[in-house]
Amino acid sequence: xxxxxxxxxKKIHAADLMNKIMADYFYGLNEAATxxxxxxxxxxxxxxxxxxxxxxxxxxFPENHAAMLGATRTSTDLIPAANAIGYSPDICSYLTAxxxxxxxxxxxxxxxxxxxxxxxxxxxLVYNTNQCRDVQDWxxxxxxxxxxxxxxxxxPKNVDEVTDAHIDDVTRQIEALIPTLEGIAGVKLDMxxxxxxxxxxxxxxxxxxxxxxxxxxxxxPITFFDETIHMAPAVVLRGTQQxxxxxxxxxxxxxxxxxxxxxxxxxESSRIYWEGMPVWGRLRxxxxxxxxxxxxxxxxxxxxxxxxxxxxxxxPIRSMAKAYLELFIVRSDRYKEKYIKGMIEKFRIDxxxxxxxxxxxxxxxxxxxxxxxxxxxxxxxxxxxxxxLNDLRLIxxxxxxxxxxxxxxxxxxxx
Amino acid sequence: xxxxxxxxxxxxxxxxxxxxxxxxxxxxxxxVRKSGTDFSAxxxxxxxxxxxxxxxxxxxxAHAVSTGYGRANVGFVTAESKTEIGxxxxxxxxxxxxxxxxxxxxxxxxxxxxLDGDGRRASFKMNRKCAAGxxxxxxxxxxxxxxxxxxxxxxxxxxxxxxxxxxxxxxFSATEVLENIRHGKKVPDIVKxxxxxxxxxxxxxxxxxxxxVMTGGVVAHNPYIVEMAGEMVGQPVILPEYPQLAGxxxxxxxxxxxxDPVGIRNNIPAGExxx
Ligand code: SF4
Numbered sequence: 001x002x003x004x005x006x007x008x009x010k011k012i013h014a015a016d017l018m019n020k021i022m023a024d025y026f027y028g029l030n031e032a033a034t035x036x037x038x039x040x041x042x043x044x045x046x047x048x049x050x051x052x053x054x055x056x057x058x059x060x061f062p063e064n065h066a067a068m069l070g071a072t073r074t075s076t077d078l079i080p081a082a083n084a085i086g087y088s089p090d091i092c093s094y095l096t097a098x099x100x101x102x103x104x105x106x107x108x109x110x111x112x113x114x115x116x117x118x119x120x121x122x123x124x125l126v127y128n129t130n131q132c133r134d135v136q137d138w139x140x141x142x143x144x145x146x147x148x149x150x151x152x153x154x155x156p157k158n159v160d161e162v163t164d165a166h167i168d169d170v171t172r173q174i175e176a177l178i179p180t181l182e183g184i185a186g187v188k189l190d191m192x193x194x195x196x197x198x199x200x201x202x203x204x205x206x207x208x209x210x211x212x213x214x215x216x217x218x219x220x221p222i223t224f225f226d227e228t229i230h231m232a233p234a235v236v237l238r239g240t241q242q243x244x245x246x247x248x249x250x251x252x253x254x255x256x257x258x259x260x261x262x263x264x265x266x267x268e269s270s271r272i273y274w275e276g277m278p279v280w281g282r283l284r285x286x287x288x289x290x291x292x293x294x295x296x297x298x299x300x301x302x303x304x305x306x307x308x309x310x311x312x313x314x315x316p317i318r319s320m321a322k323a324y325l326e327l328f329i330v331r332s333d334r335y336k337e338k339y340i341k342g343m344i345e346k347f348r349i350d351x352x353x354x355x356x357x358x359x360x361x362x363x364x365x366x367x368x369x370x371x372x373x374x375x376x377x378x379x380x381x382x383x384x385x386x387x388x389l390n391d392l393r394l395i396x397x398x399x400x401x402x403x404x405x406x407x408x409x410x411x412x413x414x415x
Numbered sequence: 416x417x418x419x420x421x422x423x424x425x426x427x428x429x430x431x432x433x434x435x436x437x438x439x440x441x442x443x444x445x446x447v448r449k450s451g452t453d454f455s456a457x458x459x460x461x462x463x464x465x466x467x468x469x470x471x472x473x474x475x476x477a478h479a480v481s482t483g484y485g486r487a488n489v490g491f492v493t494a495e496s497k498t499e500i501g502x503x504x505x506x507x508x509x510x511x512x513x514x515x516x517x518x519x520x521x522x523x524x525x526x527x528x529x530l531d532g533d534g535r536r537a538s539f540k541m542n543r544k545c546a547a548g549x550x551x552x553x554x555x556x557x558x559x560x561x562x563x564x565x566x567x568x569x570x571x572x573x574x575x576x577x578x579x580x581x582x583x584x585x586x587f588s589a590t591e592v593l594e595n596i597r598h599g600k601k602v603p604d605i606v607k608x609x610x611x612x613x614x615x616x617x618x619x620x621x622x623x624x625x626x627x628v629m630t631g632g633v634v635a636h637n638p639y640i641v642e643m644a645g646e647m648v649g650q651p652v653i654l655p656e657y658p659q660l661a662g663x664x665x666x667x668x669x670x671x672x673x674x675d676p677v678g679i680r681n682n683i684p685a686g687e688x689x690x
Contacts, residue, residue, distance in 0.1 A: 413535070
């Protein structure tokens with residue numbers, strides 16, 4: 001019998017430390033919610049988290065929770081519960097998985113962190129529609145269900161150059177949130193604390209960027225699949241010292257790998273860029289698939305979306321507004337094309353895989369001809385795979401595998 | 416010992432195809448069977464049938480390559496396995512010395528592969544998750560209409576007034592077919608409409624560069640589909656010899672490419688010959 005070989009991702013030792021930091025974070029949140037010692041805010045991934053931290057809120061990120069539902073492959077059983085109350089199977093499967101989990105009284109936190117019974121109850125819900133409108137509807141549901149206010153920023157979209165007018169608009173919107181948040185927190189905003197949060201977030205960003213850029217090395221010491229896991233502190237703890245301390249440790253380990261010539265994938269023979277969301281329930285499977293093909297998926301737009309060079313100690317609110325507007329997902333196609341071409345060059349990419357996620361058009365940049373335009377300009381081949389972030393009913397593993405194997409074959413033969 | 420042969424086994428979701436070629440790249444033997452549930456046994460049966468046709472036996476095999484959904488399940492160690500897309504491209508590179516677009520209609524999925532003038536694969540696309548335009552679609556419709564698959568080509572050719580079906584979706588198409596039956600439409604006109612829908616769906620998948628070639632079991636049994644495709648693309652579409660074997664032949668060409676003859680002959684379990 002022709003056995004399929006199994007290659008596994010090399011373990012990153014810093015992961016143990018990350019798991020500890022994440023556990024502290026979740027226990028801290030749980031304590032805040034159960035004892036009422038600190039107010040709890042729920043925040044969308046690139047919402048005004050720094051402001052919430054400065055006001056002393058413990059911050060929960062529903063998207064992070066939804067990604068956990070995906071990664072633990074529990075989401076597909078939960079999504080139908082949200083579908084049944086009127087949330088279409090075609091909308092964000094983070095939203096439907098998270099609401100489904102709430103409806104069924106389920107959270108993976110309970111299993112991972114003994115003592116935690118449920119997600120922390122919020123005192124306020126804060127969104128930024130810079131990524132999509134689904135987040136606003138997501139918070140709106142909880143707002144109705146829990147009787148908690150939902151406030152946020154309605155961001156411009158399709159932004160080519162981020163202009164002063166854009167920044168003024170978002171700055172004013174962030175400022176407008178402050179009185180409400182102060183009322184809920186029961187404290188006045190301390191500008192020095194906000195400055196500190198912004199500058200810690202900036203430092204976190206710089207370290208995370210350096211971590212991602214270790215992948216420039218050949219062989220790359222890290223894969224996209226590792227990055228999707230190790231970006232957790234940058235998502236939930238940016239603006240805190242723990243995230244900074246963590247990325248220093250991770251960076252040192254990866255730099256050591258580079259010095260030792262150790263690649264994340266043995267015998268790396270092709271270098272792939274991943275555009276779009278990960279398929280959370282298939283991280284390991286995809287990681288093994290590529291490793292078996294001696295191919296490293298080493299860079300992505302997705303993991304690079306937690307780099308915010310604009311955070312500025314001197315002008316925290318305005319710099320937050322700028323940082324939230326500079327996100328890839330907010331930008332015009334012209335900008336996106338230029339960005340991807342820059343990444344291809346920087347990471348010396350041999351091929352791009354676009355994940356067309358059925359329930360997230362916002363992170364699926366394969367729908368308006370962008371892959372063809374990038375390919376025509378760069379000559380770098382591309383492949384679009386159909387899938388989803390959380391709804392595994394939308395995935396054909398066999399088709400994905402055949403497509404990816406054929407693509408890597410094509411790259412190898414094109415040389 | 417007889418002259419060495421090179422074997423390609425294409426274990427598809429619906430049919431298993433085996434091609435045996437000689438060093439001169441000519442097809443010496445071939446076989447096609449339903450893949451069934453025991454891929455390994457079917458592959459072995461097809462292998463022996465095609466070897467017999469080629470006038471040789473298992474010990475004549477210099478090298479073998481497998482492809483298709485069941486490529487890892489052939490029941491014996493092949494030199495290597497390749498994707499269907501790779502094998503179709505390899506076949507196209509051997510047969511055509513110009514830019515071509517290969518459109519393969521399989522049992523479960525369709526593929527559009529573009530090769531440049533040097534025979535290099537420029538791009539490929541597989542259909543999305545639905546069965547629109549695949550062999551499975553025609554099979555489903557033949558069941559609905561209660562007519563044998565083999566009878567479809569001749570029926571479609573009798574049509575005087577084709578029925579147009581609009582939907583992408585196989586289930587919706589079935590409803591449309593029932594609606595047309597209710598309205599008294601003639602079966603040949605419906606079958607031609609089904610063929611048209613298959614052609615339209617596969618032609619819509621991608622743009623076409625150079626000459627267009629069609630392969631796969633569906634066109635092997637329904638050459639009228641190829642004629643219709645020719646009318647739609649505005650140039651004659653090539654129906655090659657052995658359209659259903661293109662992938663298997665491609666795999667056998669990969670086997671021939673191997674210079675290092677680590678044959679499979681010692682690894683084939685005996686007795687697995689009941690298809
Ligand atoms: S960007 Fe996509 S995945 Fe993220 S919340 Fe919006 S729809 Fe969901």
